[in-house]
Amino acid sequence: MVDLTLDGPRGPKPRRAISGRNIMIYGTLIVVALYYLIPLYVMVVTSLKGLPEIRMGNIFAPPVEITFEPWVKAWSEACTGLNCDGLQRGFWNSVRITVPSVIVSILIASINGYALANWRFKGAELFFAILMIGAFIPYQVMLYPMVILLRELGLYGSLTGLVLVHTVFGMPILTLLFRNYFATLPDELFKAARVDGTGFWGIYFRIMLPLSLPIFVVAVILQVTGIWNDFLFGVVYTRPQYYPMTVQLNNIVNTTTGVKEYNVNMAATILTGLVPLVIYFVSGRLFVRGIAAGAVKG
């Protein structure tokens, strides 16, 4: 028997808050975070400055005299041709376009994903492969034939037509995400439901949907962002009474009355991006969870 001496390390291992590792990790993250924040900072700061100050100072300097006039102007006074009522005119149109488009596109894509993951019928994979290829086709290529299709369907210029366009072009990526997500749900659950006498729609609405909150959050974020930010479809496939906010943004940013009103441009830019930004900030945690479920298992 050897008598063990009780010196040497004991108790919890000492932890240093400032270790080389931590400095490296947080240092890198902070530098990167700054890089990401600078544009937002510049946008906000600029939107609060008056025009003379912008011309004088540098873009990173905080405003000497804070003014909200550019925001007011962007929201309610900036002109597009003869209409000088700013972005507010397009805001409700954007809502009217985004809400139905997001709902319809997600509904259809989730049903696609469900049918693909759980009801693999003959040929389903072929259509899915075509959709995947479709994800790579630039919208510009499809612009013209789409006009013809909508004309033949009698939907050209209507809100329904625009919803259809968003549904079609959002379908590939969304279907991919939903298909992957539903494939991660245990197959036995689906089988159990079938034995319990639930049909295609019953399983979808009563078993799958209640389990799919995370992926729906992801889909909503992606679609709200995409559709809210869309300019091309909104302007090409509808009439002026439905023009979304981005059309006014384009008009404000691309129109120059002598001097570019950078502050108004920036305020308009932030205002336009506000809805998707808020959705991101509110649901960021769910977003990561949903992504984890929808993209990780292929």
Next chain:
Amino acid sequence: MAQSNVSGRPFRLFRNLNAKIAAIPMILTALVIFVGFSLWTVVYSFTKSGLLPRQDFVGLMQYERLWSNTKWLISIQNLLIFGICMLVFSFVIGFVLACLMDQKIRFEGVFRTILLYPFALSFVVTGVVWQWLLNPDLGIQSVMRGFGWESFAFDPLNNSRIVMFGVVIAALWQGTGFVMVLLLAGLRGIDDEIWKATRIDGIPTWKTYLFVVVPMLRPVMVTTLVIVTAGIVKVYDLVVAQTNGGPGVSSEVPAKYVYDQMFLNQNLGQGFAASTMMLITVAIIIIPWAYLEFGGRKRG
């Protein structure tokens, strides 16, 4: 044995009928929009359509013009530069950031939100902001010079040789956060026991990430690759907002070439020919891959 009550084999089409009915929108989209429109585009690429599609066939004339057009050649070159840079940098940076975020750090939510918020903005906004930040008279260059670094020169948007890198910077700003989140989600999905095993084996963390974790991330990498590559091929708004193809034609990209030909030059035939080339390229790359990735899978 009651062989008599053999029920007839149901008509193949009606098996899982509801699933097929539910898939009709997808089938129509795949066939009418993606296949149909593509074929339509290919057919009209052999015509001399101007402002409106016309069945005025001219053989390969549009293709001959296309491949002798410097703007198109520059577009392709730019897409290659942009694509390679985007793939390499967004994956490398996104992965490094995801690894850092995976170190059980404090304020993870804050960092994640900061890295992800640009993804909520449209390309138009990104283009405008970065055009501004990279403007030599207003942005980074003038500020650095203002601090006394007189020789500082960073002016990609006015230098035709490096303009694509200016575009890449903006695109990375917008897109890397999303790649990071996708990969982070993948990292979170990796079994803890793998980490325990490598700790006991004494494998350094970075090696674990590179040789153990990366291969395990294959599925999420595939999804990310699809999303990033699709974005690369389609890049248009960003370039229009940031450089509008300039200076000169040095930052033209294929999608913009297509659009410009169709609507600016009122030469649909030429636009369709360029579209067809893009379609063919995409198909050549994607079809074998899609077949391997999505086609061969069986129920076990």
Next chain:
Amino acid sequence: MKRRVILAATTAMIGCAAYAEDLEVTHWWTSGSEAAAVAEFAKAFDATGNKWVDGAIAGSGGVARPVMVSRITGGDPMAATQFNHGQQAQELVEAGLMRSLESVASADGWRDIVHPASILESCEIDGEIYCVPVNIHSQLWLWLSNDAFETAGVAVPNNWDEFVAAGPALREAGIQPLVIGRQPWQASLAFQTIVASVAGPEAYGKVFGDKDADVVNGPEMEKAFAALATAREMTAGSNVQEWNQATTQVINGQAGGQIMGDWAQGEFAIAEQVAGEDYTCLPGLGLADIVSTGGDAFYFPAIDDPEVTAAQEELARVMISPEAQVAFNLKKGSMPVRGDVNLDAANECMRKGLDILANGTVVAGIDQMLSPDAGNQLADLMVQFFNEPGMSVDDVKASFIDILEYDS
């Protein structure tokens, strides 16, 4: 139908409130002076009891045109739309998507009113009028900042050669000698201006109209290409994108001059600058008394609704009426399409243009001579030239001949 036209014609001048219609009019005039000019049309049209519904979409070609073409071919057309006349709208007309204005034009005698006649001819397809020309843009001008030259200590130049000579002095004073926005069409415009002025109107016509390669290789064009290279040197160091940003630099005295169409004048007017005092304008670069007859026109898509049709005719009449012509063109900085209007309010520069229009050489605009396709190829070529100091004049010449050959 015929009866209704006559009825409409007789009531037009009184201002007919019987057909109160909302007409959607799309255009890409969104800059300050442009919007102000459009407002004049809207005001005049609203005064007839109808209503002008404004469908402005910023960004001339790239954004607005696909929207317009899509709306028209998609079967949901606007009531009227701006379009560059010339070859651009021809296909829409041939496809039967645009309505003829012949009945109005012949009833009101547009062929007698519109001056110069060529401006109306470009609206004519198979003997019928399809568009209303609303203004004449003389595109071939050099705008100079008097302030800038004063700062540099040299006299305000009277022509291109003096301007070139003053270049080094401007540089020394920290002033950008010449600004040309980086968009392709601006580079192309500079080239056209140089060809028409330096090589002369005759060569200009042969080059763009007849696509004569021999002339391109000839001595006149030699001079023009040399001037083009000089212009590139003088623009070196400038990164301005939009034309009106460039104009702003001239207004502020940051730049010596800009080659731009007469719409630049609208910007000077908004900045409350006075021609001759604050700025100087040189049509044809001060070398030749020429104006080109490009311009804007409105087309009217075919709509199967008699009330809309009547209102469209009403709008066409308003646009070409003397009152609206004067009001519109004063704001826009362009010249009216009819010679019989009183333009006392015109400033020095516009007067110069009007004089040339009356007495000097009128050359055709490039839109009337080249297809949009060739026109844009030319623009791409020129913007490339201006941005790449390494690109030689010979390269440009060779590519230019290719474009002309393709188009002929």
Next chain:
Amino acid sequence: MTEATSQPSLAIHNLQLSFGAVQVLEDVNMQIMPGEFVVLLGGSGSGKSTILNCIAGLLDISDGQIFINGRNVTWEEPKDRGIGMVFQSYALYPQMSVRGNLAFGLKNARLPRQEIASRIARAAEILQIGDYLDRKPAALSGGQRQRVAIGRALVRDVDVFLFDEPLSNLDAKLRAELRVEIKRLHETLGNTMVYVTHDQIEAMTLADRIALLRNGVIQQFASPDEIYRKPVNLYVAGFIGSPSMNFLKGEIAGDSFRFNGRGVSLAGYDGDLSDGPAILGIRPEHVTLSDQPDLEAQVELQEHMGAESVTYLRLDGQRFAIRAPDERRHVIGTTLGLRFDMTRASLFDPRTELRL
């Protein structure tokens, strides 16, 4: 083969299943009588779960017919087949309470409310899950979840129960407990049960008959006792039993088995034998130590399990196991004399691998 008087509860005729070019099931035939407990036993990839899914209608078969209670259900929907099913991962609907899980199928079938309540009450009583009817599955332990899953099959009040490796996700102790409970349940209810497992103990203890599968083909379909005593081929013989059967390669000469120059008398073997090469199979528990040995071998390793011990020996360079119901310890390296109980041995043709 079928007695005309009693109709099989479940009959499978010429079942075939292939995915593309891959043949998963090959001509599977099976008749299961009412009240019978049949276990489908096999390694992974043997096709046992696949057959169960085909019976349930969760997989579309390529060819063949399936009858349940004399009714051809080959193309019926799962819900119309009169089956209940229990899954390995329990497959409880996570968003519903236990009661909701039990009621879900019945509600789909539009049963009256009182009927549903009484069936749930009965199932809860049988399975002793009454205390947590209102909890969500996430709040239950593994064993409780599996009881609920069984309950879900139970309330359907069907004739045929299908179990797909129901105990695989549980720990050893729980597994043994629930095994007994399933046995008890079967005795109480008297239903037909088809049970898939890879665990031979479960198979031997539960089954009236075992169908042993390999590569989509039924190797043997017989009572556990027969499978244990008279395996039809080498594979079955090797699969059942732990440690597995010892095999000795040799030849039959007259009434003895010749092996490396030594002979073992075949007296007592049940079967017709002729001279030629053969493989002798003998289970470890059918070898005894003897002073008048058939063969001798050296001790290599011993495992003691309390009630019994397994001794691993080396016999002419080959490992040979014996099991004894005692705690006798042997020094490693000693030579032991072995005697075979030939009435319980098996002989196989080395070429066809079939029992002789």
